[in-house]
Amino acid sequence: MASISSFALAIVLGPAWAEVPQATIDALGTPDSVETSIGTLEFKDGIPTAESASKVYDTLDFTRALNVYNNSFRGASALGLVKGFRSAGAEDNTHVLIFEDLLDSAGLFITGNADTVYYLATLDLTDGPMVIEQPSGGLGTINDMWFSWVIDVGFPGPDRGLGGKYLIVGPDYDGPLPENGYFVAHAKTNHALYAMRAFMENGNDPAPAVANVKENLKIYPYAPGAWGTSIAEALKGTVRLAQEPTIPEMTFIDVSGMAINTIPPSDYGFFELINENVQNEPATSYDVELAGQLAAIGIVHGKPFQPDARMKAILTDAAKVGQAVGRTLNARFADVHPDWAHSENSNWMMMLWEGGAFFETPPPLFEDGMFKPFPPTGARTLDARTAFYYAVTLDSPAMIMRLPNVGSQYLLSFLDEQDEPFDGAKTYRVTLPKDIPAAKFWSVTLYDNQTRSMLQTPQKYPRAGSQSSPSPAAEAAEDGSTTIWFSPEQPEGVARGNWVQTDPDRGWFAGFRVYSPLPAYFDKSWLPGEIELVE
Numbered sequence: 001m002a003s004i005s006s007f008a009l010a011i012v013l014g015p016a017w018a019e020v021p022q023a024t025i026d027a028l029g030t031p032d033s034v035e036t037s038i039g040t041l042e043f044k045d046g047i048p049t050a051e052s053a054s055k056v057y058d059t060l061d062f063t064r065a066l067n068v069y070n071n072s073f074r075g076a077s078a079l080g081l082v083k084g085f086r087s088a089g090a091e092d093n094t095h096v097l098i099f100e101d102l103l104d105s106a107g108l109f110i111t112g113n114a115d116t117v118y119y120l121a122t123l124d125l126t127d128g129p130m131v132i133e134q135p136s137g138g139l140g141t142i143n144d145m146w147f148s149w150v151i152d153v154g155f156p157g158p159d160r161g162l163g164g165k166y167l168i169v170g171p172d173y174d175g176p177l178p179e180n181g182y183f184v185a186h187a188k189t190n191h192a193l194y195a196m197r198a199f200m201e202n203g204n205d206p207a208p209a210v211a212n213v214k215e216n217l218k219i220y221p222y223a224p225g226a227w228g229t230s231i232a233e234a235l236k237g238t239v240r241l242a243q244e245p246t247i248p249e250m251t252f253i254d255v256s257g258m259a260i261n262t263i264p265p266s267d268y269g270f271f272e273l274i275n276e277n278v279q280n281e282p283a284t285s286y287d288v289e290l291a292g293q294l295a296a297i298g299i300v301h302g303k304p305f306q307p308d309a310r311m312k313a314i315l316t317d318a319a320k321v322g323q324a325v326g327r328t329l330n331a332r333f334a335d336v337h338p339d340w341a342h343s344e345n346s347n348w349m350m351m352l353w354e355g356g357a358f359f360e361t362p363p364p365l366f367e368d369g370m371f372k373p374f375p376p377t378g379a380r381t382l383d384a385r386t387a388f389y390y391a392v393t394l395d396s397p398a399m400i401m402r403l404p405n406v407g408s409q410y411l412l413s414f415l416d417e418q419d420e421p422f423d424g425a426k427t428y429r430v431t432l433p434k435d436i437p438a439a440k441f442w443s444v445t446l447y448d449n450q451t452r453s454m455l456q457t458p459q460k461y462p463r464a465g466s467q468s469s470p471s472p473a474a475e476a477a478e479d480g481s482t483t484i485w486f487s488p489e490q491p492e493g494v495a496r497g498n499w500v501q502t503d504p505d506r507g508w509f510a511g512f513r514v515y516s517p518l519p520a521y522f523d524k525s526w527l528p529g530e531i532e533l534v535e
Helices: 006-013 022-028 050-087 207-216 269-280 288-296 309-331 382-391 519-523
Strands: 033-036 039-044 095-098 117-124 130-134 138-144 149-154 164-169 183-186 191-198 218-221 251-254 365-367 370-372 408-413 428-432 438-448 463-465 482-487 499-501 508-517
Touching: 039 050, 050 117, 050 191, 050 269, 050 288, 050 309, 050 382, 095 207, 117 130, 117 207, 130 149, 149 164, 149 183, 149 191, 191 207, 269 309, 309 382, 438 499, 463 499, 508 519
Parallel strands: 095 251, 164 183, 482 499
Antiparallel strands: 033 039, 095 117, 117 191, 130 164, 130 218, 138 149, 138 191, 365 370, 408 508, 428 482, 438 463, 438 508
16 A cells, blocks of 8 residues: 655645734634624623623614515515505406506505506415416516516516407416417416506597406416317327306496505514515515525424514514615615616716616617627526515516517606705706607606605696696796706796606606607617706
């Protein structure tokens, strides 16, 4: 057996007197007393005292609770929508909420709009796939209960606005699926959100769009072996031939003017809501990292959530800080994310351009009729995701793509040109240069800072835009530009369509939308003015 010579061993081990430098040893250890942001931590030969250990565990629990608030707000918001639907009398699968007179400020919906006809439903996939017979002319999406995208519907979807049959399959279904005839999509949760918009004809009357939806929208259980399955397929013995199901009459609930709350709380109740979502949906419906954060604070699928008094206090504190994070990332984004600005030094922003709809890679370029994707970054844009779901609901690639004439684009502004919050008692204005790049229409809507829902004033519909419903269309000046005013009272000489009312006791922020955006929006050859204080 070969042996190592003493000479070779000396080379490997070095001189017998060699030691690791003391500076290295010191860097690996900890002194007996350490000053930190959580207070003084005491150690005995590197072992924390019981008091110091308690501080560390409190910090760990707070950190994990804060991460849960920021990373799972989307789940609480999704369940908040479902609970809001049900509070209005809507049952899953059979009832559809529809805003026949458009969404107004009575309902609490995060950054909803009064420009389009919303129609909304909850799908329950527990007992099998559900069919949606989609009417023509829609624009929307289906998301699961973590706001993960399932499929686009309508103009950005595979029906391209012509309508068609969608088949939404739940996580536990392993039965036969049709050969074709449907647009098939799979959800990871037992429930899913169907959220659609229809456009007003000529921008002045929602009634035709409402009638189209009510006459043509159908939601019903899928019948394996019926439509979409050929007899030749059945001959293989993998599916039983079936008759088409009896399609039930849809129940439409007009919720225009109804006070519905769909927004998660910002206190301890937030964690109770998240726990409810976790219990309702499969443990595999969200990623393992988030599942670990939830489990670390006691929220585990199939187990009771029973925090003690200490943990409740920590969770309550984390909710307070969590909502502060959401508000800070939106209103003060430029402190750490100046690239979210729509143009240099602008307070108009959209955080989705950093990582796209999936919060990882920017949306692809669009050149010569083809999309040109960027290489994956491999990193989640966490701040963008937190900011987005705190200020916006639902998600779709169609919300953030560089494709002209399809979908819609959004900008938000929380501060005036002097970087000050908007004061509801003061007067502001924004000037939009001529040739606003919207093939269909555009609008500016005001939202309450606290609820992130439409600002409630006697005006009811806090918006101005190119459509003449539900408020008069904005009028352009002789040079083609359009100025919109924001103030408690209508300024003298300003047309009604160019004024949005504010509440002296409420702060607000603005949302600017362009529907079917034109190239000038994407190449930024057209830019909106900043909202400025009028002295």
